Amino acid sequence: KGDAFLGWPINARDMVVLASLWMLREIEVAFARVSDVELSKCGKFVTWLLPVSKTDPQALGKKRTLGCTCGGKPGVPCGNCLMRSHIKSLNERFSSRGGTVSDSAPLFPTCHVNPVTKQVVVKVIEFFASKLDLALTNEVGGRAFGGHSFRVSGARWMAGLGIAISL
16 A cells, blocks of 8 residues: 555555646645545546645645546546545544544645655655666666656656647
């Protein structure tokens, strides 16, 4: 689940998928709070309040909404259903007496409900890249993955599906 490593977020795999689908930077993932996410009552949309720039870490400026793309079919990447499942798991794990997790809690907390750092987010990216047998360094010896890896992978995936991206 990802929390086997000290300082890692619980549901680390979900974090990677969600951050890629929403095309986030590592700092946006580290700063994200439960209150940044709005779940539609109909169950078909999730809206994530995001910063418009690196100088807007409190997410005062941009909303990005994803609808259900799976129609309830397992195995299909669906940001709506995965986010709902992630928040449900946070509620089950951290809420007291059957309530809900605090809105001010990190969206991707450690097992002690602490926020992850942007450095940990990059380590998570590199961990999963290594599990996919991807090279962690480029041809000149620099890091192949970094804080913008979610943005790049999400944009490439959507472009491969023919989805126009205007952010």
